[in-house]
Amino acid sequence: MIRDALEIAKKDLLIEARSRVLLNQLLPFVAVVLILFGFAVGTQNSTLVDISPGVFWVIAFLSALLAIQRSFSIEAENQAKDGLLAYGLEPGGIFLGKVASIFFECIVVEVFLGLGVVFIYGMRLNSVALLIVSAGFATLGVASVGTLFGALAAATKVRETLLPLLVLPSTAPVLLAATKAWEDGITSRVGIGDPWLGLLVVFGLIYLAIGMVSFGSVLED
Amino acid sequence: MVRDAVVMLGHYPVLISVDFDAFEGEVVYLYGPNGSGKTTLLRLIAGYLSVAKGEAKVFGLDAKADRRAIRQYVGYLGHHAHLYDDLTAEENIRFAQRVTRTTEDDPLSIAKDLGLSQKTMNLKVHKLSAGQRKRVSMAIATMRRPQLLLLDEPHAALDEQGKDLVDDLMRRYAASGRTVIVASHEVERVKAASDRGYLCDRGILIGPEIAPSRANTTTKATVQPSGASQVDGHSD
Incomplete structure (x- = not known):
């Protein structure tokens, strides 16, 4: 299963490197939304700092949606998904591979976005460890839920509009916990003992487990 | 082996009470107008669809429940x-x-x-x-x-040389004891390379008919070939 996952992730990232959707579309999208938020809220530095965790995670989740859609649109081209099934890959392996590639792309976006909120919004980094670890588990959660629902939505004709409707409500707890963990990370030195981080770990692992178990039926039926 | 199979797409029956067999070492063709159910039958055998009624078995395994196991033995060339x-x-x-x-x-x-x-x-x-x-x-x-090769319109988009290569491939597969099921609109071409065939007409399978090239040569191309083991692992 791990070998299948590595092959899927490697293939998806190679396609991403060739098509440069992340570089040419996702990063500019992040930059534009970040600046627009700044315009909308105003140039008061304290306001920008206060909202920066929430803005960060809303943009991160919207970017993740685009990455998830992209991940499944490459399987829809030429019905490549049927090819994966015909090769007899472990559904759990396909799921893990997709999660890994989406996770990696989201982390790249989040690093770029993080630099944006630090340098444009003036966000402080009091507990870097908490920010990094909570970002990792929040991204794991959204990548897991997104991969599961991405496969479900990809089987319908309304995949582009259905995916946000499925993913955003399901990941609302992750969004909340990630925002709270980041608020703690910029306002105090609570570190990785933060209770919101514990919640993110639980959500991330539960979503990953549910996805691994149910992905086969979602993919086939 | 497909017996009395009904396949539904939504509320619409795409295959109606279909019986179908394919045996080791033979090429079986499917022909018929667009929308008659050829692709659906191939996708059923490949485990992409399930029967609403009846049964579909490949190498003795249920085409839906054991689809991952079956795919180890099946090569599928679809429209896409x-x-x-x-x-x-x-x-x-x-x-x-x-x-x-x-x-x-x-x-x-x-x-x-x-x-x-x-x-x-x-x-x-x-x-x-x-x-x-x-x-x-x-x-x-x-x-x-693969032990079973499913080809859906393999000649489409190919030049004459490519079509000949496909025909040659099907013959070589059958000669090596494997099974080929091919759906095509190039009826004369596939008949020349096949042993038996079925006509698909509005979800109903008519046949089997013996390919003209085999009609006066062997006893293999019969409804219930003796000695040939079925793709599902049983013999009739």
Whole structure:
């Protein structure tokens, strides 16, 4: 299963490197939304700092949606998904591979976005460890839920509009916990003992487990 | 082996009370107008669809419940190429080789046998013609030397040389004891390369009929061939 996952992730990232959707579309999208938020809220530095965790995670989740859609649109081209099934890959392996590639792309976006909120919004980094670890588990959660629902939505004709409707409500707890963990990370030195981080770990692992178990039926039926 | 099978797409029956058999070492053709159920039957055997009524077994395994096990023995060439546009033809073949753990043959030699040059192999799939894509898909479908090869319109988009290669491939497969089921609108061509066939008409399967090329040669092409073991592992 791990070998299948590595092959899927490697293939998806190679396609991403060739098509440069992340570089040419996702990063500019992040930059534009970040600046627009700044315009909308105003140039008061304290306001920008206060909202920066929430803005960060809303943009991160919207970017993740685009990455998830992209991940499944490459399987829809030429019905490549049927090819994966015909090769007899472990559904759990396909799921893990997709999660890994989406996770990696989201982390790249989040690093770029993080630099944006630090340098444009003036966000402080009091507990870097908490920010990094909570970002990792929040991204794991959204990548897991997104991969599961991405496969479900990809089987319908309304995949582009259905995916946000499925993913955003399901990941609302992750969004909340990630925002709270980041608020703690910029306002105090609570570190990785933060209770919101514990919640993110639980959500991330539960979503990953549910996805691994149910992905086969979602993919086939 | 398909018995009394009904396949529904939504509320619409696409296959109605279908009986179908294929045996080792034979090529079985399906022909009929568009929308008559040929692709549906192939997808049913490949485990992409399930029966609403009746049963479908391949190598003795249930076509739906054991679909992952069945796919180890089945190569499927569908209407779509099942390829990644942003990867080269060679990268697509290498990817399929790795995930299917194919070690028997050099898959690129299979591609070359199908008329694909190294220059073509280095092109991204979205730059290939429809015929070249078909050849790449064919190389992937056959690289594992599957016991059962399902070909859906394999001649479409191919030139005459490519069509001859497909016919030759089907004959070689059957000669090596494997089974080929082919759906095609090139009726005369597939009949010439096949043993038996069925006409699909509005979801109903009529046959089997003996291919003209086999009609006066062997006793193999009968409704219940003696001595030939069925693809499902049983004999009638």
